[in-house]
Amino acid sequence: MAHVLDIVALRSLIAVADCGGFHRAAEALALSQSAVSQHVRRLEKTLGRPVVVREGRRTRFTSDGALLLEQARRVIAVHDEAVRTLLGDDGDTVVIGSTEHAADQILPRLTAAVREVRPQCRVRFRIDRSARLVEAVDRGTVDLAVYVTEAAGTEGTPVGGLPLNWYAAPGWAPPGAPTPLPLVAIEDPCAIRRRALSVLAERGIAATVVCDAGYLAGVLDAARAGLGAALLATVGGQRPDGLTERGDLPPVPAIRMSAHARRGADPVMVATAIDAVRTLLAEPAAPRAAA
Secondary structure, eight states: OOOOOOHHHHHHHHHHHHHTSHHHHHHHHTOOHHHHHHHHHHHHHHHTSOOEEEETTEEEEOHHHHHHHHHHHHHHHHHHHHHHHHHOOOSSEEEEEEOSTTHHHHHHHHHHHHHHHOTTOEEEEEEOOHHHHHHHHHHTSOSEEEEEGGGSSOOOEEEEEEEEEEEEOTTOOOOOTTSOEEEEEEOSSOHHHHHHHHHHHHTTOOEEEEEEESSHHHHHHHHHTTSOBEEEEOOTTOOOTTOEEOTTSOOEEEEEEEEEEOTTOOHHHHHHHHHHHHHHHTSOOOOOOOO
16 A cells, blocks of 8 residues: 555644644644644654654654655645645635744744734644745735745845854864864755855855755754754744854854735734734844853
């Protein structure tokens, strides 16, 4: 019998990644936490290996899980667009788009803001590159997207700056000169990757990307494995699991974020969502690690 990856289970897996855990994923999907857990176990049974590991209150994707997550996003995006194209409006559903950067904090705030205005609506997520999110909004397949401004051709509505900090595995040490500083980053085109290289170049620090990743999960895994330093987006006191902030690398200015809404989208919902993201990005950052 051919193996089948269940669409509902894939949607739950994506929500676990985007919302930062099973509890938030269940709230976002209007399901019980046990139902979300069952969906993930169903995927693990199909694959024959674990995809998500619980570490206290947090979750970590295995290497197989990160690969499945990457494919799940593609499957769900194609599925949902096919439904909208072939069947038309599928009820009171709001589709929110975001880049991967700080999505685990941005998406819950957006979900709460949308449901404040439309309590009974279903909220769906799309994680993608900034330029593709703007294109999806213009096509009408995404209602509201939050993205890195300089990575897209549309200025959008400014919502604030996303703080950027350097991280590496505990105990990792940069090589001595003249060996270039090894970096891990999302593959081009990526505005944060460009920012990392340009800031280091301005300080006269030679650097080279030793690991490209298609998605943020790959960058995190490579950094945790000690392959190099990573410039990552953080909000407030959030810290990526298994990584330590590097205070010995030059500070990097926050990167501008924008919001873009579908033509005809509920203006009250859009305004409430934008205010929620602005409030999140205005929250004070944790003290910078000492050099």
